[in-house]
Amino acid sequence: MNGWSEKILDIDLTTGSIKTYPLDMEMARLYVGGRGLGTRLLWDLVGPQVDTLSPENVLIFTNGPLTGTGYQTSNRFSVSTKSPLTGTVLDANSGGFWGMQFKKAGYDVLIVRGKAEKPVYIEIKPEQVSLHDAMELWGMRVNALTQKLGQEKNHRNVLCIGPAGENLSRIAAIMNDGQRALARGGPGAVMGSKNLKAIVIEGKEKTGIADQEKYKFLVYETRKMLAANPLTSQALPEFGTVVMMNLVNNIGALSTRNFLHNQFEGAEDISGETLTEKYLVKNDACWACPIRCTRISKTDKVKGEGPEFQTTWAFGAQCGIADLAAIIEANCLANDLGFDTISAGNTIGCAMELSEKRFIDSDLRFGRGDLLARTLEDMAYRRDLGADMAEGSLRLATKYGAPELSMTVKGLEMPAYDPRGMQGQGLLLATSNRGACHMRGNMLGLEVLGLPKMIDRFQVQGKSSYVILNQNSSAAIDSLVLCKFTSMAVADEYFARVLSAVTGIKYATGDLIRVGERIWNLERLYNLREGFTNKEDTLPLRLLNEPAPDGATRGWVVHLEPMLKEYYRARGWNELGIPTAQKLVELELDGMQTGEKENQR
Amino acid sequence: MPLIKFHANLRKITGMNEIAIQGASIRAVLERLVKDFPDLQQYLLEDGQLHPHVLLVLNGQPLDLENDLGTPVSGQDALAIFPPIAGG
Numbered sequence: 001m002n003g004w005s006e007k008i009l010d011i012d013l014t015t016g017s018i019k020t021y022p023l024d025m026e027m028a029r030l031y032v033g034g035r036g037l038g039t040r041l042l043w044d045l046v047g048p049q050v051d052t053l054s055p056e057n058v059l060i061f062t063n064g065p066l067t068g069t070g071y072q073t074s075n076r077f078s079v080s081t082k083s084p085l086t087g088t089v090l091d092a093n094s095g096g097f098w099g100m101q102f103k104k105a106g107y108d109v110l111i112v113r114g115k116a117e118k119p120v121y122i123e124i125k126p127e128q129v130s131l132h133d134a135m136e137l138w139g140m141r142v143n144a145l146t147q148k149l150g151q152e153k154n155h156r157n158v159l160c161i162g163p164a165g166e167n168l169s170r171i172a173a174i175m176n177d178g179q180r181a182l183a184r185g186g187p188g189a190v191m192g193s194k195n196l197k198a199i200v201i202e203g204k205e206k207t208g209i210a211d212q213e214k215y216k217f218l219v220y221e222t223r224k225m226l227a228a229n230p231l232t233s234q235a236l237p238e239f240g241t242v243v244m245m246n247l248v249n250n251i252g253a254l255s256t257r258n259f260l261h262n263q264f265e266g267a268e269d270i271s272g273e274t275l276t277e278k279y280l281v282k283n284d285a286c287w288a289c290p291i292r293c294t295r296i297s298k299t300d301k302v303k304g305e306g307p308e309f310q311t312t313w314a315f316g317a318q319c320g321i322a323d324l325a326a327i328i329e330a331n332c333l334a335n336d337l338g339f340d341t342i343s344a345g346n347t348i349g350c351a352m353e354l355s356e357k358r359f360i361d362s363d364l365r366f367g368r369g370d371l372l373a374r375t376l377e378d379m380a381y382r383r384d385l386g387a388d389m390a391e392g393s394l395r396l397a398t399k400y401g402a403p404e405l406s407m408t409v410k411g412l413e414m415p416a417y418d419p420r421g422m423q424g425q426g427l428l429l430a431t432s433n434r435g436a437c438h439m440r441g442n443m444l445g446l447e448v449l450g451l452p453k454m455i456d457r458f459q460v461q462g463k464s465s466y467v468i469l470n471q472n473s474s475a476a477i478d479s480l481v482l483c484k485f486t487s488m489a490v491a492d493e494y495f496a497r498v499l500s501a502v503t504g505i506k507y508a509t510g511d512l513i514r515v516g517e518r519i520w521n522l523e524r525l526y527n528l529r530e531g532f533t534n535k536e537d538t539l540p541l542r543l544l545n546e547p548a549p550d551g552a553t554r555g556w557v558v559h560l561e562p563m564l565k566e567y568y569r570a571r572g573w574n575e576l577g578i579p580t581a582q583k584l585v586e587l588e589l590d591g592m593q594t595g596e597k598e599n600q601r
Numbered sequence: 602m603p604l605i606k607f608h609a610n611l612r613k614i615t616g617m618n619e620i621a622i623q624g625a626s627i628r629a630v631l632e633r634l635v636k637d638f639p640d641l642q643q644y645l646l647e648d649g650q651l652h653p654h655v656l657l658v659l660n661g662q663p664l665d666l667e668n669d670l671g672t673p674v675s676g677q678d679a680l681a682i683f684p685p686i687a688g689g
Binding site for chain 1: 608609610612652653654656658660661662663664665666681683684685686687688689
């Protein structure tokens with residue numbers, strides 16, 4: 001057993017059965033772990049007939065062969081499910097300590113099926129796995145519950161849902177040791193629909209490593225690479241991710257007031273520089289991470305992890321709010337209620353525009369930082385307008401007659417970047433399999449930071465190959481599972497060497513990227529099987545039709561169509577965005593029926 | 602004189618958020634900056650060249666460090682300087 005534990009834990013909450021069985025190692029070779037393995041298992045377990053909030057949907061928690069080894073950032077893990085927000089394939093991953101503990105518990109995969117009659121929580125310990133009554137825990141908020149269940153870093157770790165998940169908000173997260181999250185796409189609602197309040201885990205097994213000498217050398221070299229690179233040794237530890245605020249605003253790509261604008265006059269007030277100067281207590285780190293990008297911040301009212309760049313944007317510029325204390329407090333509250341902060345902030349911004357344009361009768365207005373806390377509470381408990389907002393931006397805007405005001409792709413709320421100022425980012429967001437997401441690849445490096453080289457951010461022709469490489473690479477890293485920040489200093493080819501040393505299976509240069517491409521195509525097949533088509537590979541109309549009003553991006557819209565055509569061709573898909581039979585054979589996906597049928601038409 | 606805007610730890614090093622500084626091109630402005638603020642050298646330069654992770658944004662447009670340092674600047678221009686930064 002090197003890398004993988006070779007074991008699946010399968011719990012049916014309807015019957016109470018708890019089973020373990022071997023992991024299919026050929027599947028592990030092809031999909032590695034994390035997002036890849038989760039997607040492959042989801043393909044078999046959840047078909048198009050399954051309602052996302054029914055007992056037939058599943059939660060598939062996965063780690064990867066590097067998880068828990070101690071290799072730098074080997075702390076992450078994933079959950080895969082069919083998204084109740086988008087109806088697409090979904091995986092969300094998270095860092096911290098739970099993933100390491102999950103691996104040490106001796107499993108690669110935890111599948112949770114069915115629905116418990118009454119609220120329960122799962123406890124996984126070295127000596128046994130058990131289900132416990134959670135009636136008294138139902139209704140508790142995340143921080144208190146996490147403490148009550150005995151969370152202790154490196155010994156016992158807790159995943160749970162808060163009121164948002166219990167009340168089936170489609171933008172609810174599964175919270176990880178209180179302040180981290182498996183956030184996007186509503187996995188917390190799936191957990192709530194199963195009457196599952198928490199998963200507590202303790203482990204003590206060590207991950208086997210095939211070639212110890214080589215592995216130790218690679219760890220040593222990685223440490224040197226991370227220390228020598230100013231991004232991972234200085235930039236992220238010193239200012240965290242929120243330092244991006246001033247830069248993205250400066251170039252006119254900071255979405256503002258529900259994307260009505262692309263520059264925010266209050267950006268400096270919510271920047272990384274201001275956070276560091278006024279509210280930062282210290283930085284912190286996930287398990288086995290030398291980068292230490294986590295912020296611990298404090299206001300007069302709260303102290304907690306974060307906020308990250310995307311969260312600060314979502315409760316800030318997206319809502320026209322320049323009060324950083326209110327944003328930090330909203331972040332802590334959203335975590336305690338169990339929300340995806342990006343979707344929550346984005347949806348509040350959408351509601352503000354709906355309200356200002358009188359589609360809804362509400363006191364929400366851009367800039368009203370004083371209303372953030374009350375609005376989040378209303379959403380978590382589905383009170384008044386909060387009941388509609390808990391459904392996410394698209395369902396909210398559609399209900400009130402203005403779906404065009406929802407800033408979503410495939411139903412998932414957009415992140416901070418206004419793609420009118422980053423054309424490649426527009427293509428990336430439009431084609432992302434789980435909807436608008438900056439973690440399925442990100443063109444920030446190439447289009448703004450000049451890493452590894454600067455390409456014209458307004459250029460349209462030729463962007464698809466960069467986007468595809470980014471997407472495949474992100475899927476590969478998500479299958480190991482490592483933090484993407486590591487890849488700022490360490491090349492993908494190097495990760496393949498680490499994977500080979502740990503597992504004893506030879507992954508040559510390019511093999512790992514091929515794994516990423518295989519995952520991306522399987523996710524695409526999943527969405528096609530669910531009825532999605534090329535029509536959903538698009539962006540909010542505002543970004544396609546309304547020229548950006550501000551700064552150096554002024555006058556630009558996203559020129560999506562030509563990029564999309566080029567993208568399909570470069571992916572080896574037909575003009576409808578369906579993988580060709582040849583591509584499926586090449587990726588060892590030819591058994592997947594949907595793609596074959598579509599291509600025989 | 603173009604307006605230079607400092608970001609991240611460059612503010613602490615220079616003790617200011619922005620300054621107007623003389624120089625007819627990006628390269629000339631940078632040379633003058635390093636002369637006036639010698640502590641900037643270790644953050645901006647590597648082996649006498651601009652560090653590849655430094656980011657220069659002229660009037661909202663990121664510059665290509667290999668090709669754009671000769672770009673002329675005047676009093677109408679704003680040059681934002683970012684030390685190596687990263688995020689998601």
